[in-house]
Amino acid sequence: MAMANDGLFREARYFTPWQKPKQYEEFLLPTELQEVTRQRHIKFGDCVLQANDTSIASEMCEELFTPDCPSIHLGLDGVEIICNSSASHWELRKLSRRLELIKESSKKGGSIYLYSNQQGCDGSGREYYDGCALIIVNGEIKAQASQFSLNDVEVISATVDLDDVGTARVYKARSMQASREQAYPRVELDSVLTDQNPLPARQISPTRDAVIVTPQEEISLGAGCGTIFGAAARVRGVFLPLSGGVDSAATAVIFYSAVRLVFAACEAGNQQVIKDMRRVCGEKENSEWLPADPRELSNVIFHTCYMGTSNSSRETRARAKALANDIGCYHIDLNMDAIASAFTSLFTSLFPQKKIRFKSAGGSNQENLALQNIQSRSRMVLSYLLASTLTWVRDRRDGGNLLVLGSANVDECLRDSEVGAISKKDLAGFLRYAKTEFDLPIIESFLEATPTAELEPITDKYVQSDEQDMGCTYDELGTFGTLRKIDRLGPYSMWQTLCTQWTHLSPREVYKRTRFLWHYFGINRHKQEILTPALHACQYSPDSNRYDLLPFLRPPLTWAYNKIEKALAEHEKKQ
Template sequence: MSLITVATCSLNQWALDFEGNYERILESIRESKKRGAVLRVGPELEISGYGCNDHFYEPDTFYHSYQMLAKLIAHEDCQDIVVDVGLPMMHKSVRYNCRIIFFNGKVLLIRPKMYLAMNGNYREGRWFTPWRRHRTLEDFNLPAVVRKVTGQLSVPFGDGVISANDVTIGSEICEELWSPNSPHIHMGLDGIDIFTNGSGSHHELRKLDYRLNLMRDATAKSGGVYLYANSQGNDGERVYYDGCALIVLNGKILAQGSQFSLRDVEVLTATIDLEDIRTYRGSLISLADQAAVSNAYPRIQTGHDMCMEHGSARPTRPIEPFLHTPEQEIALGPACWLWDYLRRSGLGGFFLPLSGGMDSSSTASIVCSMCHLVVEAIENGNEQVLADVRRIVRDEEFVPSTPQEIAAKIFFTMYMGTTNSSKETRDRAKGLANEIGAVHYDINMDTAVSAITSLFALVTGKTPKFKVHGGSHQENLALQNIQARLRMVLSYLFGSLLPWCHGRHGSLLVLGSANVDECLRGYMTKYDCSSADLNPIGGISKADLRRFLPFAAERFKLPSLHGILSAKPTAELEPITEGYTQTDEEDMGMTYDELSTYGRLRKISKCGPYSMFRKLVDLWSDRLTVRQIADKVKYFFRMYSINRHKTTVLTPSYHAEGYSPDDNRFDLRPFLYNTRWTLPFKCIDNDVSRCEEAVHHREEAACQEPTA
């Protein structure tokens, strides 16, 4: 046997936290060596943090990255192990996203990224240039701060691989695994044994299965070991990097890390028999045919052995992968994201306007999940989490034993009612808050609403009325918006002063609770209580939240959620009468299920009005006429375009769905539209006319057929 132990990791790095990032990298290297690993791989851009964004334009970002790299290379704990780290580098005045592989105080190779992530949340091409010279190396003059510790003037830079006496190692970087012509294909044909991938891959619901399959397929086709490292946590962005480091051999998973964790450093190791790779490849005849004529990679020789002496070590056996359900992902991902934001923000907790409806209750349940995760981490001996909790609550002796004890310190909720609010929602909000352990308040805003309408009447001489009292649509909408916007003003007032009222310093992060479907439709008031500091459900569909709440009710023992789930969603901004009760879906003119479909077709399938209509004719023709489908599509696009301006002020939201309308980073479409959509709508009308004429002709022909 030719046994080798290798390590990969998930690190909770933070953009521009150079010294903190350095410490976490160093801890991962120490843990890797402790477990006998001779190769350690870390996440993408781990030294600087992935989310530096336009700070990558600044020379400081590069200089501080080089400083930390030099400290790592020189550190005594980084000797006798091949280390693969990620950082930004400048070569010939061009910025590259790079991996640096070093060993025993010397840089072996700088490998720049060849395929950049440029879709969805990613804009790497804004800051970096891809390396286009495949299988080519050139000299790179090391920065002075690194040169001092290595004694090297120049090192190889480009698309090469590391060759020890008994094993070869090649690198991929994040997006390159996803690209059709992935480097691992060519490295496998050239006999490279180990593929490393330092990644910065964010969480989306149901995404992990796809990621797992990519790595299994990569090594099943041509053999080899795949070492996948990933960032974990909130790097300062809307996305959450979900960790889940992996080690895969010949299509089989040997080790899988946690996907959602409060640990800052998680190391994964496996022991591999390299003969298993060579035997596996030897059985693939088509691989041998292609490998015989493949182009060779430039190899950087290390001149040392990496395989261990024969002893008691045994190869790691394959395991079955673990996948969370979407409900578990919603409970865990946004909760970890909120915890990272809270502990790094310096603030004292969260404030949530709790309406007793499904959306705000989902946000509250996610905070509850966060409290459960914190208690579990403390019970498991996570000293960092305990230190963070004590710092947040400003009590050095505090040791929470239940999630409710934490919630009582950091979570404040408030039911902001008016004369239009019902006793049922008021009671549901209070019940849920009590079950979670939050500090709950119940207020009536009628005096504040009355003050604003009275001021308007004093200035204009006119008093607006609700629709049910004879008012116009304009008056009705304005009176609803007054209530919604007042909730935002009061949220920030109480969020700022409630800690003071309880004898504590600092303020609270205000949480929003508008789901992705309402954001897409624009079914919210601009600058209402959806305008907050953070929105953990802003990227989650209503359909997924409906599945999440029963799970949360059982998992976190929140029976109030059952009553909330069975109630019809309502804004409660209009008076309730015998003949009228306001509901969200009636107000929107579409169901939440329809909204989810529009969102996926709009963003993921890249549909404009006409192509969306054509697709929905196929999807919905069993229950709707062509004209009904056309009317629904036109109504959606009218409302989408009328309300698109609201996406410019969306609260930073946890990114979970692939059809978020958030125009800050993810959806770069205009916000001022021609809302008539003249040509697309004409095309839809023409298709509807042709379909109706065809139906009419078929019916006429059927009537003229002779009967037996």
């Protein structure tokens, strides 16, 4: 009756919600089904299943998140068991909200709530569904499934006392509201679901605390599971350009976390995971090979490459090599100056009177940007060349392609990058966690380093910096993304809010920052329309394909800017 039709989901494309609350229609069954069921009609609609000893009903995924959720009205009409079959995608810090909604609904109305959730990836490659089935009685958790797992199916059970529901409902305010509740139609079920023995053989399941992992563990497990499901579907492993910076290091460690999950499932004897692992590794069907440790498995399916140029530093090259060694992946270290030189030589042959130069050598901004783009775009082409050939180079039995992983973060998407799902701040937190959890001390050097693309020459007076290139800090980008998408603020409202948050800046400086961010978001908006699918993990993702349907041809924001300037003039006049 309520459908997810914003954010990642467009359920109204395929379905029409039921528009008749507490009503049903009778459908005539096909002749074949009449013979099997011995009935002519079936009831279809908003009903309650009434057994001889209890009543059962359901609310669907999105209905749980609505203000007027069905479970409250079902409880007021006497329904004791409420089921929810859900497809709720993983998102950082989202499980707490799901738990709060279910516990509050069950506690407020008094009910047994059975919640199941899809686990694994859907066909789009963007969402990972994180499971975490629940059995909750009157707001208390009786059973909770794992949140992240490589199992295809996970079943939980609990023994509960139906009388506890009746006891929780005995208070005047609820009784008054229940007396006004219009009844749901019942579908009779001539069956008993409870144990009728006056002395039950099984003990009631105890209440347990909710298991909620930290955001750092969520990235490790959630992004790890999502990545491994994507890789296992169609390729023989993955390829990652490893630059020696935080973003590519985080991507590498996330996939290494996925490798560890697969190894643990193999050790536990999960036959489906073992079968899939051997297929991805190129093993024959009758193979009995199992990796001795995660690093051995990593070396078979995980490939990285440091694509250096004359602008690269020894430090980033060494960091990339050390991390690759620690996680056991197959690593290549190369110089690609010849590729960049080929492009500049071709340009010179076309325009002999022009010599293209970096800004540090006296070139213009256009020349400088063009020379940087040659390197970054060439790395992309080289990545796909290696991803298509490395299994052949390594004499893997059946060859096959590798999945190319990107490594930008969602904050950079807001500025001008092309892929991303996790904020820079969350990535750094994850790396600090992984440093200890995975015994990777080399990560500390990544965290201490200044983020840089290393696309310009390093001089005594200049070292390229990502934040300097972007014209803002990653913290500012994260704040902008949250206010723009989650809080739905335009330039004027955002400026007002930031004036109260960025108190170290004057209102006019805040205006300059706000206008700068909106300008670059607008001129790069078209890139979000053709994003390579990224695993969704953040609410302010600018991915237009599924999540952000704002117009990509952004009109000038003159009205908002004029309003800010008018307010600034009045403020400065008073000052």
